[in-house]
Amino acid sequence: MPLNFASRLDKVETSAIRELFKLLGKPGIISFAGGFPDSAMFDVEGLRQASQQALAEQPGAALQYGATEGFEPLRTELAAFMRSKGVEGIDPTGLIVTTGSQQALDLLGKTLVDPGDKVIVEGPTFLATIQCFRLYGAEVISAPVDGEGVQVDRLEQLIEQHRPKFIYLIPTFGNPSGALLSLERRRRVLELAVKHQVLVVEDDPYGDLYFGEAPPPSLLALSAQVPGSREWIAYCGSLSKVLSPGLRVGWLVGVPELLARATMCKQFSDAHTSTFAQATAAEYLRAGRMPATLARVRQVYAERAAAMGSALRRELGEAISFTQPQGGLFFWARLTGAGGKAADGAAFARRAIEEGVAFVPGAPFFATDPDKASLRLSFATADVEKIEDGVRRLARALG
């Protein structure tokens, strides 16, 4: 007799993207498919020293059970990091450490979502978010995004129509849209939160990866300028894209009652995040290496993004449309069908694999109303030469 699994599993499916990733083992393939940073850019020496320091200074603490809320020295460093990014009045008790920001999303789902609750996300948005919230019974609704991020008028209509439990946004260089929510729209989002008394979850793993001038303040930072809005913001931070995903260190900022509930749930999810990883991250931040690391990462990704934009315009021309990203890891593009070329992202992805280049079709990133002509291209893990070669392969695949 087979095991009888919980009915919540019926709400999720193995992702189409996961299936695609199985094809990436093909030799010689150039991948624009990943959603991860380039491991060649990890500050291995800095992390080596930090982990050594953690074990030398407080081996007992670094290897023992720790507080569910997080390792105190790391909470202190993260609060300072947030202050350095313009968040006023945050102290170590204003955040809890999570096992990657994915766990922050899971804890928000566990803490807030009753089956049947509505959650508004961007269309497109991060796939694992949609699935994560669905596992808790959420009905996930998409608000449309353009080159300036989520369309706030449409967002307000959806809030009024659906009375969501919360709104989930990646306002800064979002995955997969790469879009940067404008300062004006950021204010509007905060005003909507206050007006409709609705929680806004700001997921911000990419905000530090800007290429030119710094982006507008995070919703959390900006909330100081919109009276009453701070209490309606929950913020998810992560070291994964800027330092190392393998540490699995993220954090959640929110009002005390939300953090208390999330901490209780975390106690039964994984007790606490690896203290060894937390102590390593704390030592790394304390050593002051982050600014130089960020500067280096920004420069390399900026070069790659510029190279990909030029190559796409040169090689694919009218057949593709996109907004040049100002940060993050992704190009979000649409096949225009111009000149009778392909206009279906999934079919194009299959032909591209045959030509030796991989990317992810865009449709799965939509909770509702998929745009089948869309696609996501990551420039993070290929160097400039590979990017140019890969885009030429894309052009061949397009025919």
Place this chain on the structure above:
Amino acid sequence: MPLNFASRLDKVETSAIRELFKLLGKPGIISFAGGFPDSAMFDVEGLRQASQQALAEQPGAALQYGATEGFEPLRTELAAFMRSKGVEGIDPTGLIVTTGSQQALDLLGKTLVDPGDKVIVEGPTFLATIQCFRLYGAEVISAPVDGEGVQVDRLEQLIEQHRPKFIYLIPTFGNPSGALLSLERRRRVLELAVKHQVLVVEDDPYGDLYFGEAPPPSLLALSAQVPGSREWIAYCGSLSKVLSPGLRVGWLVGVPELLARATMCKQFSDAHTSTFAQATAAEYLRAGRMPATLARVRQVYAERAAAMGSALRRELGEAISFTQPQGGLFFWARLTGAGGKAADGAAFARRAIEEGVAFVPGAPFFATDPDKASLRLSFATADVEKIEDGVRRLARALG
């Protein structure tokens, strides 16, 4: 307006034990309250070398995103570790790595429990298990335990009465009972699993911490001898009690369809367990240091357990009854009320704090029908002298 939290949170409460722990900061207190290993016994040098090796050999992999199922070299080492403990026919694909065994429990809850499902646990059992399963809507039922572990006749009655989704047992030196399920009862549990087609979850964080001869095989290992039983066992392992809780490395063994579902859920819980911690654990196991570490830990805990047993008999005499544990971290004891002494564990715990010694009353460890005369004493983190001093304080508190 306050946030509107999910109704599943109504099913859990901040634990009474957590409140007690706040009192432990009192200067000079001797604590038998913890549920953790002694950090003075961590093999810091071995873990330092292992973490260095991980960063030297494969920094990219150790710091990058990893497979949700676990870091391949660690799965290989853990499969070998399980084979060394008598589990036949297990290969790296037969287990997934979890963020501590707490996450294995969470994934089992997420994967299997629909609201209203029944789960049978031992009375008493690990508190965080009860709360973890309740968060997924489980009704948790206690099966009574004696000095030889869960009472199997009573367990069968409860299975027939409640048709549980699964049974959760800590058969080897369980928390808090310290009990060792006898070989005969282990066979009976496996036969019950087959007869009633019910999943048995074996949580085994303490099995390697035996003081004299090795305990009977785990249910998982023994399942080879009971036809058809292997598919009804899910096994949770952990490095927390034997190596380091701070790594947060646990694992889950089960049939492929269960592991596939748990992996899908884990993808949305924390993506994967820290690859840095996993790579460190893999290098540690590969270096062959575990046998010597286990031998050392067993010896120290055996001395402490012997000292605590002698002291309890000497100082508290007839006022307390217990079975001398043959492994693990805990004494589980009952106040007898003999000589008009205290018979309430919670009241005794409060008086003990005043005398400068802490332990955990037993009642909260029962999902149903609490035994208010019970208490849990950990001998893990105090040396022999402190144990003897602490037990004298207990005697004073008893009056």
